[in-house]
Amino acid sequence: MNNWQPHVTVAVIVERDGKFLLVEEEILDSHVDVYNQPAGHVEHNETLIEAAKREALEETGFEVEPTALLGIYTYTPPNKPDTTYYRMCFIAKAIHHYERPLDEGIIRAVWLTLDELVTSNRARSPLVIKCIQDYLRGQSFPLSAIYEHPTSQ
Template structure:
């Protein structure tokens, strides 16, 4: 069997009230909460994936502002290793209410509300990315050279 890494994006978006945009979704038959996130498609620029996934899962158009980090996570449910390119982004406007299959609803939640979700978070990276964002972790967008653009 050939090992195939899974490259994903995730997006941390904070509103003017200090709330964060999360997605309530169905994953493996279980309701969980996650940042807007998903796989980078073949021939897709990473920043385009950030915008697309956020729009598809929340209906919000966003502008990426900086890279928070690249996170590695091996999911215990399926043994797959994910490489998560997590970005901070600014919400521009809600463009649609049409959401991807499996998405229940987008939510704006405070950090305290997110922590209370506990095991309803899709992975520990959800909280870690928010904490890194709140601690000021940031890298310029051009730290990743994307040959697609």
Template sequence: MTWHPHITVATIVEQNGRFLMVEESQAGQQVLNQPAGHLEPNESLQQAAIRETLEETGWEVALSAVVGIYLYTAPSNGVTYQRICFAARPVIHHPERPLDSDITAAHWLSRDELFAEPARWRSELVPRCIDDYLAGSLYSLDILRDPRP
């Protein structure tokens, strides 16, 4: 069996002490996650984070930093994900924009509200990324290198 990690991006968007979260369906259950998704062909990590955030929340964002790079193996299926988590600031909201089909809603939640419902976290990376962000674990976007043409 060949092992293939899946590359994903996630975005921490904070405004007035609240975090932009998505409510999505996973295995028939509603869970909370940062705007997140898979890297697509010919896309940079930054482009993927901006695209996923817009598609899942209707918010255009400006990336400001890398929060961290995480490895996570999902206990449900054994798939390993490499998550590059970004920090971003909200720029423009497009409330008329339809959200991705698996997204129920986008919510602004405080850390306390989110941490009060651990059974609803999509994975343990949800709180970990927020706590790393709040701890000031931020790295320059310059550490990322796009492929050369």
């Protein structure tokens, strides 16, 4: 029997003065601290853009506004061969920062350069670095590339 499971996730790239907004988070089952973009799963009846905004706010305290689609990425972790993550990564700008509690497992929001992230050897997955590299190469697609049919609730 095939136990493969797809997971739809979103992430945001927010850049300021050559540094990127990341979260330092604890991987709960291994107690290892890693860096990731503000990211997470899309919830029921939520658009991709709504999910990206919500995850950024919940994980960093920053209200963000997505401006472009950076790309669509897939990743199957070596330790979870039956799980594939489909990551929709958005380029976003920070609008406002709110002092608020962050999601469980999030230690703090941090601003790091790509070099600092790579040197730390603590990227949660290869996608964290790949997304920043693609951003720095100027890759982007208009948000209109996404069509989300309205749901009836």
